[in-house]
Amino acid sequence: MAEQRVAIVTGGSRGIGRDSAERLARDGMAVVVVCAGNEAEANAAVEAITAGGGRAIAARADVADEQAVAAVFDRAEAEFGGVDVVVHAAARMVLAPLAELDLDELDSMHRTNIRGTFVVGQQAARRVRDGGAIINFSTSVLALAIPGYSGYAASKGAVEAITLILARELRGRDITVNAVAPGPTATSLFLDGKDEETIARMAAQPPLERLGNPSDIAEVVSFLAGPARWINGQTIRANGGIA
Template sequence: MNPTDTAAAAPRRVAVVTGGSRGIGRAVAERLAHDGLIVAVNYASDSASAQETVKAITAAGGQAIALQADVADEHAVTAVFDRVEAEFGGVDVVVNCAGRMALSPIADLDLSVLDAVLRTNVRGTFVVAQQAARRLRAGGSFVAFSTSVVATQFPAYGAYTASKGAVEALTLTLARELRGRDVTVNTVAPGPTATDLFLDGKTDEQIEALAKTPPLERLGTPADIAHVVAFLTSREGHWVNGQILRANGGMA
């Protein structure tokens, strides 16, 4: 058989991207689809935005479906993975972009808000990671999301950094638990990135100051982060494992 025939017959890789309807998640979904993966775009509640993401992918020649699930609901997440495996034969890449942020001094934070942040960012990451660990095929990758604020430790980010610190602690543990599976586990920790989640509640002056913080003196873009995820989930990036990658233009 001609080697090119073998390559042509290889099944397409399949990705599940949580929080894939907007911001960094949408950029990741579109980039992975551009690289030839079939993408399941998970969303929590914004069906319209998820469908827009799917339409953008299909219009560019890719293949995608939108699937609803709260990432902290293990039954809903299991159903998403069941559907993807049934429809496409397996899962090769899982990227957990779903997240929640609340800004407040620790002394003033409503504990119900803290509970909501931890539910999405810690429990949600754990639930998605659990399914990834059970289902990823050999050669696959799991990518979680943290934040560079875990290192910079800006005021008012206490709840958010506490939740993302837990994600970072999980990363190498899971990578080691998957020894022998040929599956990588990494976490991307963006710096200031121009998404609705980042821009919400900030003044123009605050945004400008944060944009000047990295040596590159600009905000990151969702595409900047999607490029990093694309590398980590590619064949070329497969030697990177158990790492926290701070994609932040040179911040701490």
């Protein structure tokens, strides 16, 4: 019998991360659901996976804290024997025009989104088993260039650069490194602070005329984590054709 593959999913307690964790479990992987602080939601994700016959554990870590992230990988190896897939979905989003963006908020967002990608990527590069996959998260806002998103988009531009370079640095390991760039997706991160008119307008923009669902993005994660062995160093824009 083939050894069970093991996935670590940061930001796995809610939204796209939660759907990705549950989808990878349905694909047959053991999953470590990583949260920043909402342990109740992380435990609920674990319960949903185990209720469906899967294997999962919850872990808490600030993704920008290298010791905390190393401890998550230690636990995955101790519980499940190794790590094959890392899905780095944890992120912060603070919106404001560039001229008005609070610089402390910018620093905090970039600590999570850029330093966090480095920290998670370092452990993944050192510890993912040959034949594995590393999946980061960008955003389709990079192409859309929506006012108010400069700080967030800048952080995700960094993620795309890191993704391509890490893919090349892992030459010879048979490890793919890709990023997923969702468009407007019906998660609390996207919906919070927007009125119904704004949400309806954004939902009408893609040719498919709807918001994405977290499950739509989880499908792409599943593809990159499993059969998509010839896709490497790419950013997949999962946005319904918006850009």
